[in-house]
Amino acid sequence: MEALRDEPLWTPAVQRPRSLHEAWELKRTFGRDGVYVAGSTLLRTQWEAGTVSMPKSLIDLRGIEDLADIDEDGGGLSIGALADLSRCRRSAALGHMAPAVQEAVRCIAAPAVRNLATIGGNIASGYGDCLPALLVCDAELAVFDGKFLSRRRVEEWLADRWSGMHPQEDILTGIWLAPPAGPAGSRRIEIFRKVGRREAFTPSLVTVAIGCFIDSEGRLSGVKIAAGGGSGRPQRLDIAEAVLEGASIGKEQLASVFEAVVTQFETYGDPFATVEYKKKTAGNLIVAELWKALEGSAGKGDH
Ligand SMILES: Cc1cc2nc3c(=O)[nH]c(=O)nc-3n(C[C@H](O)[C@H](O)[C@H](O)COP(=O)(O)OP(=O)(O)OC[C@H]3O[C@@H](n4cnc5c(N)ncnc54)[C@H](O)[C@@H]3O)c2cc1C
Known part of the structure; x- marks a missing residue:
């Protein structure tokens, strides 16, 4: 950790891809020298603490269209990975569909941070406070792997994320919540x-x-x-x-x-x-x- 603190500071180049494919290609080209950035609120604390070194390039995902929407869809709810936590906190649809997830969001940081921080960044960290709530809601995560968009149960995604086998280029694009269905009268x-x-x-x-x-x-x-x-x-x-x-x-x-x-x-x-x-x-x-x-x-x- 001391070694990281002693590293010389430089200003990373900021890449602004306009599509998922472009972002994925940039990450593949840069490898460990390029890092996806959404709100950068977690990354900033890691750089400041010296637990993670400043990369040579930041791949800013915020220019990719349609990743910040929260939409009711076929009875379920789709939340874009770039939806900020303030928006998630205000969403009546999220409060109705998954109150535990909304409560998790409500408890994260202060308003100034929540205005920048995204739900995707919270999840992509592998340990954000939203994750236990998403686990009990049977949430699915949408992931772009360079060719295809697929949906995976949050539990499976977490197992990969913590196994170290998780492809670094994968981009989390959103969260899918199905309406909870229980026995009649429950x-x-x-x-x-x-x-x-x-x-x-x-x-x-x-x-x-x-x-x-x-x-x-x-x-x-x-x-x-x-x-x-x-x-x-x-x-x-x-x-x-x-x-x-x-x-x-x-x-x-x-x-x-x-x-x-x-x-x-x-x-x-x-x-x-x-x-x-x-x-x-x-x-x-x-x-x-x-x-x-x-x-x-x-x-x-x-x-
Ligand atoms: C004062 C303060 C208090 C905080 N309190 C809490 C708290 O109580 N609970 C909590 O859980 N967190 C907390 N955080 C951490 C952070 O704010 C949240 O986890 C936030 O949701 C991270 O989102 P972000 O968009 O800023 O992520 P970023 O910092 O941009 O990214 C976080 C990580 O995810 C990766 N990433 C981001 N988006 C994607 C994507 N779409 N696909 C793939 N990878 C991606 C980045 O490469 C990086 O590794 C706090 C931070 C601060 C500064």
Whole structure:
């Protein structure tokens, strides 16, 4: 890290491709000397901290048309990778379709940063706070590989991203959210919570997200639970999910969920919090939010 700090500063050349294909070709030509840039809010913090070196060329994606739109489409929602976080935060359609994703966006940074920061940059980092929320919404990511645009489940994309096998030239073009479909008469529960070192405007230590349906008898189905935080890998917690699938939430289930989260959640220690603290925080947040959701549904009947 010290070595990076000691590197001489230079002004990188800025490339402004007008199409996905042009951007992809530039990246292939420059290799590690060229970096895709959207809002550059994360890159700037990495350059300042000296964790990433300034590249020779920046490939600015913002000149590519139609990548910033948020459109309702065939009952689902398509969000362009270049949609800024302020826009995502204001989108009524996103709030309706995926409230956990909107809450994640709401908790990121301050307005000045959110006006520049894009949802695509948040995801492309591999650890942005939106990712646990996207995991519980079964989101798909649209990716351009130089020839084709394909859609991949966020979970598969994350596995590649963290395996190191992910092609560096791939461009994330958008997010697709299908309308959540649960059993007849059930109600959708979707939650995102973040814990940081301060109440607001702070990087996350731990984030959790929950998505499920609850029927009139209090039984849960389609349970998805995810956790992440900081620069840790966002992940599904399928042992805790299995405890809840088909069950009615009671104190017994909640104790098992807590244990399952603490056992399965893979995280890392940092100068502000130990691994143990983060695991317990994730367990407590998930249990507390499920308990609140249960209380909220008591006596509500069918919807
Ligand atoms: C004060 C401050 C507070 C912050 N707080 C938070 C927080 O609470 N939670 C959080 O998650 N983040 C936080 N961030 C980080 C950052 O603002 C967000 O993650 C933001 O969404 C990143 O988007 P961007 O457009 O600025 O990405 P950029 O910085 O432009 O890019 C980020 C990375 O993604 C790549 N990239 C960008 N777009 C694409 C694309 N379409 N296809 C392929 N690769 C791409 C870039 O090459 C780079 O590696 C904070 C930043 C600051 C400065």
